[in-house]
Amino acid sequence: MSAFVQSATRRPVLMSARIWLALLIFAGFAALPLIAALTDDPFLMLIGTRILAYAIAAMALDLILGYGAMVSFGHAAYLGFGAYAVAILNSYGVTDLLVHILFAVLLSAVFAAITGAISLRTRGVYFIMITLAFGQMAYFFFVSLSAYGGDDGTPLQSRSTLFGRDALESDLVMFYVALALLIALFAVATRIVGSRFGRVLIGTRENPVRMEAIGLSPFRYQLTAFVISGCMTSVAGVILANQAEFVSPAFMSWHRSGELIVMVVLGGIGNLTGAIGGAVVALLLEDWLAMLTEHWRLLFGVFLILMVLYSPHGITGALERLKGARK
Amino acid sequence: MTTRTKLLASTFAVLSTTLPAGAQELPSASDGVLKIGLVYTLSGPAAALGSQARDGFMLAVNQIKEVGGMPTEIIIVDDEQRPDLAADKARELVARDQVDFVVGPIFSNILGAIHKPVTETGTILISTNAGTSSYAGAECNENFFVTSYQNDQNHEVMGAYAEKQGYQNVFLMAPNYQAGKDSLNGFKHSYTGGVAGEVFTELGQLDFSSELAQIAAFQPDALFTFMPGGMGVNLVKQYSQAGLTSIPFLSAFTVDETTLPATQDAALGLMGGANWAPDMDNAANKAFVDGYLAAYDAVPGTYAMQAYDAAQLIDSAVRAVGGDLSDRAALRAALHKAEFDSPRGDFSFGKNNFPIQDFYLVKAEKRDDGKFQTAIVEKIFDDYKDNYADQCPM
Amino acid sequence: MTNLFILQLLNGAQLGVLLFLIAAGLTLVFGIMDVINLAHGVLYMIGAYLIATFAALTGSFWAGLLLMLPAALVVGLVIERLVIRPLYARSHLDQVLATFGLVMIVNEGVKMLWGTSPLSVPMPELLNGSIPLIGPLQYPVYRLAIIAAGLAVAAGLYVVVNHTRIGMLLRAGASNREMVSALGVDIGKLFSLVFALGALLACFAGAIVAPILSVDTGMGESVLILTFVVVVIGGIGSIRGAFLGALLVAVVDTLGRTFGPIVLRSVMEPAAAGQTGRMLAPMLVYILMAVILFARPQGLFGQRTS
Known part of the structure; x- marks a missing residue:
C-alpha cells in the first residue's frame, strides 16, 4: 500500500511554501485577463477556464490520492455528473449556477458514498480497478441516455445563470467565477488537510493498523474523504460544461480519469498545489506541443518519462530541489 | 493591429506560453x-x-x-x-x-x-x-x-434497395450509440419488410463472432449493418471467414476506401450505399x-x-x-x-x-492496379433531399 | 438455442485464450517485478504490426510469425532496459506515469512508421474456411486454431512454472522477492527474462489475431483495460487466476451480450428489455469485476497483501 505513496507531506514548513506557490499560481491566473486584453487575444480566457476546471479536478483527486493513498481511476465520472447536472437542469429550465453545483454535488455524493463504500474493501491496484469499474458503469449509463444525445452528447442552449443574470455569457466573468471556485476549494482542501480529520487520513495512508489500534475507523475517514473529493470534482464538471457549452460522455471516459492521475503525479502528489501545477503544465504543454508538430504525443510521452526518471516527486519536487540547491 | 500592440504582444507572448509563436x-x-x-x-x-x-x-x-x-x-x-x-x-x-x-x-x-x-x-x-x-x-x-x-441518407439508400429486392427478413446490426440507432431508423425509413433480428454491438467491438453466430442461426435474406472504421474492418473479415458471404451484405460507411486496404479480398462483392464512387465517369x-x-x-x-x-x-x-x-x-x-x-x-x-444529390448502390471491387475501390452498381435515388429540410425555417 | 449457446461458448473460449495470453505476461510482471505496466497493451499492438510487416515481406503468414517471435523478444528486452528497469524501485504511480508516456510514444511511433490506415494480414491458406458444426452452423477453422494455440501455450506455461527451476524462481519471486535475491539469484536477469517473456506472449497474441482483426493504432488501448480486469479478477501474480479470469470475462461478455436481452425479455416488456440490455451489455464485465472484488478483495487467486 505504502508503495503507492512515497512522497509524503514532509515538513510543515514546506507546506506553507507550497501555499505561497499556490498563491503565485492564482495571481498568475488573475492577471491572465489583463494579458488577454493587452494582446487582444480573448481566447486566452477560454483556455484559462478549461485549465482552471482541470486544476480543480486534479486537486480534488490529490486529496484522496496524495493524502489517503486512494488512487481513483474513475474520477472522470464526477466530471460527467457535474456536466450532466448542468445539461439536465437546463433542459428543465433551471439555469442557476448555484443550483447546478448543488445538484452536481448531491449526485456525486450519493454515487461516491455507494461506490466508495464498496471500493474501500479493496487495496492498491484492486482499488484502482474497482473504481475504474464504477467509472465505466457511469460512462455507459450516460452513453445510453438517448434523451441527452447518448454518445453524441448535447450542446447547451446557454451557460448557467448567476443570481438570475446571464453574466457567465461573458468569458471574462466565467473565467473569474472558475478562478474564485478554485481558490475557494483550495482553501477548503487546505483546511481539511490541516485539520484533525486530515491528520487521521494521512495516518490511514501511513499505517491503517495503528489508526485502528488507537480506536479510529480508517474506513469512515477514507470514505468521507472519497465523497468530498468526488463532490469537488463535480464542480469542475459544472465549469467544464459551461466553458465548452457542450456536454458528452467523453468527459467521463477512462482516458480522462487516467489524465487526471497523470496531472496529479506530474505535479507531485500529496500537496494540492502540485496537482494544480500539474494540470496547468500538462494542458499548456499539450497545447504548445500540438502547435509545433502533429506528432506532439511522442514528445509529450518523452517528457513524462524524463520527468519520472529525473524528477521523482514531480514538478513540486523539482522546484524544491532547485530551491535547496540555491541555498 | 498597430505596431504598439504588436510589440506588447510579443512581450507578453514570452510570459504566456499559450500564445502560438x-x-x-x-x-x-x-x-x-x-x-x-x-x-x-x-x-x-x-x-x-x-x-x-x-x-x-x-x-x-x-x-x-x-x-x-x-x-x-x-x-x-x-x-x-x-x-x-x-x-x-x-x-x-x-x-x-x-x-x-x-x-x-x-x-x-x-x-x-x-x-x-x-x-x-x-x-x-x-x-x-x-x-x-x-x-x-x-x-x-x-x-x-x-x-x-444528412446522416440518415446512406442508410435510407440501403433500405430502399432491400425493399426493391423484395427482402422480407433482414438482420440489422449497428454499434450501440446514437449514430448506430439513427442508422437502423434510417434503414427502416425506406424498408417495410420484416426484421429477422436487431442487434446493437458494443462501440469499438473487435470480435463479432457472437453476432455472426446469430446471423448464421437466423439465415436472413440479407444483413444490413453500419460499422465505421476498424469495427467495419473486423466485421468484414470475420463475415467472410464465417462463410456467410452467401447472405447479401448491405452496409453504410463500412465498406469504403478507408477500410478496403485492410479488408482487401474479404470485402469483394459486399455492398454499400454512397453519394459517389471513385469509378464515376x-x-x-x-x-x-x-x-x-x-x-x-x-x-x-x-x-x-x-x-x-x-x-x-x-x-x-x-x-x-x-x-x-x-x-x-x-x-x-x-x-x-x-x-x-x-x-x-x-x-x-x-x-x-444540405445537399440535394443522387445516391447509389456501390460494391467493393479490385482495380486493375491491384488497389481496391467501391464501384457504382445502380442509382437508387435521384436528386434526393433529406427528410428534415421541411422543418427548416430558413 | 442450444446451438447458439455452444457457438457462443466457443467464441468465449477463443476470446478467453487470447486475453489469457496477454494477461499472463501482465500478471507476472506485476506479481514478480511489482511493476504496473500500462504499455502492455501496446506490445500486443506491436505484435500485430510486426507480423503484418513480415508477412507482407515474405508473402507468408508462417514465415511472418517465425520472424515476429525473435523481433518481439528484442522489443521486450529493449523496453525493459530503457524504461522499465529504472522504475523497479519506484512507486506504482511513477510507473503509471512513465509507462503512460511510453504508450504515447509507441502509439505515435507506430503511426509515423506505418501510417494511420489499418493494415491487413492475410489468413493462412491452411487454416482458411469453416467447418460445419451442428445443422447450418459453421465455425471458422482459424478460430479453433487460436483456441488450440492458446491452450497449448497455457499448458506450456503450466509446465514451466510448476516443474522447472526457472518456474520455481518465478513462483518464489512472486511471493517473496527479497528472499529470492538473498538466495543469490541474479534478480536483474530474472526480471529481464520475465518481462521479455510477457512481451513475447502479448506480441504472439497480437500476431495471431491479426488475420481476424483490423491492425490499427487503437488496438492496444482497447485490450489493455480488459487485460487489467482479467489480472485483477484472477489475482495479481497468479497464472492460474489469469487463465480462469480470462475465460470468465470472455464467456460472461459473449454470453451476456447474446442471452442477456433474452433473459431480460422474460421479466420485462420487450422495448424496456432492449433498452436495458443495451445499457447493461457493455457494463457486464465491470459489474462482474466489482462483484468479485467485493466478495474477494484480493481477486480469485491473489494472496492477501498488507
Whole structure:
C-alpha cells in the first residue's frame, strides 16, 4: 500500500511554501485577463477556464490520492455528473449556477458514498480497478441516455445563470467565477488537510493498523474523504460544461480519469498545489506541443518519462530541489 | 493591429506560453487573405478518416493554387475526437486566428460541440462529413453548410434497395450509440419488410463472432449493418471467414476506401450505399481521383471527396463575391448557389444548406492496379433531399 | 438455442485464450517485478504490426510469425532496459506515469512508421474456411486454431512454472522477492527474462489475431483495460487466476451480450428489455469485476497483501 505513496507531506514548513506557490499560481491566473486584453487575444480566457476546471479536478483527486493513498481511476465520472447536472437542469429550465453545483454535488455524493463504500474493501491496484469499474458503469449509463444525445452528447442552449443574470455569457466573468471556485476549494482542501480529520487520513495512508489500534475507523475517514473529493470534482464538471457549452460522455471516459492521475503525479502528489501545477503544465504543454508538430504525443510521452526518471516527486519536487540547491 | 500592440504582444507572448509563436503577426479577416481552419480527427483509432479528409481538401487547394483568387492560409487542427477540446479549438480558430471558414469535422459529436461556437460568430462552418438531423431541420443555420449528406441518407439508400429486392427478413446490426440507432431508423425509413433480428454491438467491438453466430442461426435474406472504421474492418473479415458471404451484405460507411486496404479480398462483392464512387465517369471526378492517387498513392473515399468539394465550394463562392469577405450575406448567397463541378455530378443545396444529390448502390471491387475501390452498381435515388429540410425555417 | 449457446461458448473460449495470453505476461510482471505496466497493451499492438510487416515481406503468414517471435523478444528486452528497469524501485504511480508516456510514444511511433490506415494480414491458406458444426452452423477453422494455440501455450506455461527451476524462481519471486535475491539469484536477469517473456506472449497474441482483426493504432488501448480486469479478477501474480479470469470475462461478455436481452425479455416488456440490455451489455464485465472484488478483495487467486 505504502508503495503507492512515497512522497509524503514532509515538513510543515514546506507546506506553507507550497501555499505561497499556490498563491503565485492564482495571481498568475488573475492577471491572465489583463494579458488577454493587452494582446487582444480573448481566447486566452477560454483556455484559462478549461485549465482552471482541470486544476480543480486534479486537486480534488490529490486529496484522496496524495493524502489517503486512494488512487481513483474513475474520477472522470464526477466530471460527467457535474456536466450532466448542468445539461439536465437546463433542459428543465433551471439555469442557476448555484443550483447546478448543488445538484452536481448531491449526485456525486450519493454515487461516491455507494461506490466508495464498496471500493474501500479493496487495496492498491484492486482499488484502482474497482473504481475504474464504477467509472465505466457511469460512462455507459450516460452513453445510453438517448434523451441527452447518448454518445453524441448535447450542446447547451446557454451557460448557467448567476443570481438570475446571464453574466457567465461573458468569458471574462466565467473565467473569474472558475478562478474564485478554485481558490475557494483550495482553501477548503487546505483546511481539511490541516485539520484533525486530515491528520487521521494521512495516518490511514501511513499505517491503517495503528489508526485502528488507537480506536479510529480508517474506513469512515477514507470514505468521507472519497465523497468530498468526488463532490469537488463535480464542480469542475459544472465549469467544464459551461466553458465548452457542450456536454458528452467523453468527459467521463477512462482516458480522462487516467489524465487526471497523470496531472496529479506530474505535479507531485500529496500537496494540492502540485496537482494544480500539474494540470496547468500538462494542458499548456499539450497545447504548445500540438502547435509545433502533429506528432506532439511522442514528445509529450518523452517528457513524462524524463520527468519520472529525473524528477521523482514531480514538478513540486523539482522546484524544491532547485530551491535547496540555491541555498 | 498597430505596431504598439504588436510589440506588447510579443512581450507578453514570452510570459504566456499559450500564445502560438507569431500568432499575433497573422493578418486579420479583412486584409485580403483567405483564412480557412480545418478541424479533423487526426489522431487515435479514427485518424485514417480525418487524414483522408484533410488530404482531399489540400489536394483541391493545391490544384486551385489560390483559393478564391486570393492568398490562402490554412490552419489544420486535430480534434482528437474529443468534443470539449474540439469546442476550444474551434473557438481558437474563430477568436484568435479569425478564420473566414471552418471546415470539418468527421464525427457528429464533434459537430455538436463546434457548431454553436463557430456559427454564432458569423463564421461559415462547412461540414464535410457529419450531417446531424437537428441541424438539417429545426436548428438549421444560415452559416452552416454541408457537403456530405444528412446522416440518415446512406442508410435510407440501403433500405430502399432491400425493399426493391423484395427482402422480407433482414438482420440489422449497428454499434450501440446514437449514430448506430439513427442508422437502423434510417434503414427502416425506406424498408417495410420484416426484421429477422436487431442487434446493437458494443462501440469499438473487435470480435463479432457472437453476432455472426446469430446471423448464421437466423439465415436472413440479407444483413444490413453500419460499422465505421476498424469495427467495419473486423466485421468484414470475420463475415467472410464465417462463410456467410452467401447472405447479401448491405452496409453504410463500412465498406469504403478507408477500410478496403485492410479488408482487401474479404470485402469483394459486399455492398454499400454512397453519394459517389471513385469509378464515376466525369471530368471533375477524373481530375480528383487521378490527382489524389498521384499525390497520396491511395484511392480516395467519400471523406476525401466531400472535403475536396468543400474547398471547391469556398473557391467558387469567394470568387463570386470578388474576394469581399466582409459582406457575409453575399458570401452566403454565393455559397448556396454551389457553382462548382463536383466529382459526384449533380450537386445543389436545399433550403437548409444540405445537399440535394443522387445516391447509389456501390460494391467493393479490385482495380486493375491491384488497389481496391467501391464501384457504382445502380442509382437508387435521384436528386434526393433529406427528410428534415421541411422543418427548416430558413 | 442450444446451438447458439455452444457457438457462443466457443467464441468465449477463443476470446478467453487470447486475453489469457496477454494477461499472463501482465500478471507476472506485476506479481514478480511489482511493476504496473500500462504499455502492455501496446506490445500486443506491436505484435500485430510486426507480423503484418513480415508477412507482407515474405508473402507468408508462417514465415511472418517465425520472424515476429525473435523481433518481439528484442522489443521486450529493449523496453525493459530503457524504461522499465529504472522504475523497479519506484512507486506504482511513477510507473503509471512513465509507462503512460511510453504508450504515447509507441502509439505515435507506430503511426509515423506505418501510417494511420489499418493494415491487413492475410489468413493462412491452411487454416482458411469453416467447418460445419451442428445443422447450418459453421465455425471458422482459424478460430479453433487460436483456441488450440492458446491452450497449448497455457499448458506450456503450466509446465514451466510448476516443474522447472526457472518456474520455481518465478513462483518464489512472486511471493517473496527479497528472499529470492538473498538466495543469490541474479534478480536483474530474472526480471529481464520475465518481462521479455510477457512481451513475447502479448506480441504472439497480437500476431495471431491479426488475420481476424483490423491492425490499427487503437488496438492496444482497447485490450489493455480488459487485460487489467482479467489480472485483477484472477489475482495479481497468479497464472492460474489469469487463465480462469480470462475465460470468465470472455464467456460472461459473449454470453451476456447474446442471452442477456433474452433473459431480460422474460421479466420485462420487450422495448424496456432492449433498452436495458443495451445499457447493461457493455457494463457486464465491470459489474462482474466489482462483484468479485467485493466478495474477494484480493481477486480469485491473489494472496492477501498488507
